[in-house]
Amino acid sequence: MPLTKIKNVLANEIEVMRSNNTAKGDEMVVEKVVQASGDKGPRFIIRGFEGKEFIRMNSNSYLGLSFRKDLKEVAEEKAEKFGAGPGAVRFISGTYTTHIELEETLARFHGMEAGMLFSSAYMATLGCLSSLISSDSIVISDELNHNCIINAIRMSRPKEKLIYPHLNMDSLRKALEEKVGAGKRVLVITDGIFSMRGDHAPLDVIADMCKEFDSKYEEGVLLVVDDSHGVGAFGENGRGTIEYTNAKGVDVLIGTLGKGFGTNGGYLVTGKSIVEYLHQKAPTYIYSNPISPGEAASAKKAIELIDSPEGKEILKRLRSLTHQFKQGLIDNGFETLPGEHPVVPLMIRDTRKTADTVKFLKENGVLATGLSFPVVPKGDEEIRFQISAEHTPKDIQTVLDVLTECKKTCW
Numbered sequence: 001m002p003l004t005k006i007k008n009v010l011a012n013e014i015e016v017m018r019s020n021n022t023a024k025g026d027e028m029v030v031e032k033v034v035q036a037s038g039d040k041g042p043r044f045i046i047r048g049f050e051g052k053e054f055i056r057m058n059s060n061s062y063l064g065l066s067f068r069k070d071l072k073e074v075a076e077e078k079a080e081k082f083g084a085g086p087g088a089v090r091f092i093s094g095t096y097t098t099h100i101e102l103e104e105t106l107a108r109f110h111g112m113e114a115g116m117l118f119s120s121a122y123m124a125t126l127g128c129l130s131s132l133i134s135s136d137s138i139v140i141s142d143e144l145n146h147n148c149i150i151n152a153i154r155m156s157r158p159k160e161k162l163i164y165p166h167l168n169m170d171s172l173r174k175a176l177e178e179k180v181g182a183g184k185r186v187l188v189i190t191d192g193i194f195s196m197r198g199d200h201a202p203l204d205v206i207a208d209m210c211k212e213f214d215s216k217y218e219e220g221v222l223l224v225v226d227d228s229h230g231v232g233a234f235g236e237n238g239r240g241t242i243e244y245t246n247a248k249g250v251d252v253l254i255g256t257l258g259k260g261f262g263t264n265g266g267y268l269v270t271g272k273s274i275v276e277y278l279h280q281k282a283p284t285y286i287y288s289n290p291i292s293p294g295e296a297a298s299a300k301k302a303i304e305l306i307d308s309p310e311g312k313e314i315l316k317r318l319r320s321l322t323h324q325f326k327q328g329l330i331d332n333g334f335e336t337l338p339g340e341h342p343v344v345p346l347m348i349r350d351t352r353k354t355a356d357t358v359k360f361l362k363e364n365g366v367l368a369t370g371l372s373f374p375v376v377p378k379g380d381e382e383i384r385f386q387i388s389a390e391h392t393p394k395d396i397q398t399v400l401d402v403l404t405e406c407k408k409t410c411w
């Protein structure tokens, strides 16, 4: 088929996105990673910028685990033993010991009864919500929840959907009060960490509220949390936002293995009865391949590492580097937002200045992500910096110096 007709329609749509500033920019292609040495963290060589080394301040690999030899070695060892890919979905012949061991490890790590792997956190969210949301369910969701939650709710077609203003606990309470009698089951859904600003949901307050209203609904109130940016990297022991807020009563926790844990894949941990049900119902689990046996082994190794004395040191280093960067921004007269998560927003509040600063950073060897309307509301334009334990204090100082120079010359 020559695609003559559709080609023009699609090209026009992209053109509209470009003129609205909603189109994605070109992808950067990493051609080489120069390993960390001395007081320099890893450097990235990008296609089109040959010879230039970049500090990466826009990765979700918060603990820097993806470069670790022990994680790579165990993946290789299991690939040798079981093959590079699973060969089938879990129910056909795609379940390996490494998948089961990882699910058990994740459940133990989070203090839940059972774990369930998916090919990504996005797939975990789609599979979980589309199965647990019935046509008689009320869904209550934070307005800044991740795209995977938004699409999962659309796909699930609940009886009613209520979106509350970001972190507004009065509105959440009001929704829970108002909907008594309107549906059998309520699902309250929130991100743990909100990835654009690094702020977090008060899960302790939300969990208590869900408990308070549980008896008022025939099938209860379920609290589902996607803490993809929290697990592994946040909280004293890397348990994420639940640990940070000391929340009790999260029913389903969704996480990714592709950020703090430095590997790949997604999961949820919850009660045994829910996992049993999702094994029967979740389409993204039943009809889609799992992560490879090697990836599963590597993720298990990452979790064991986080729970070791070395892991505690890595978490401590991440907190210290995050503090250094945040304090450095404040000391140099920049605006940031309160919080201890390694996503550190530099609030610029101007689209052109944001773009100019990202350009200046890139010219000076720093990769960071600028966020402008419509990704963030008008007036909240920012550059999102993501700190990683793979950075060194000198790297952080270098980035602060480049920013200070930029403020002098291009603001």
Ligand SMILES: Cc1ncc(COP(=O)(O)O)c(C=O)c1O
Pocket: 119, 120, 121, 122, 123, 146, 148, 191, 193, 195, 226, 227, 228, 229, 255, 256, 257, 258, 265, 266
């Ligand atoms: C809150 C949140 N949930 C889910 C995801 C998706 O994770 P994964 O890459 O494992 O699908 C992301 C990724 O950016 C995220 O920020």
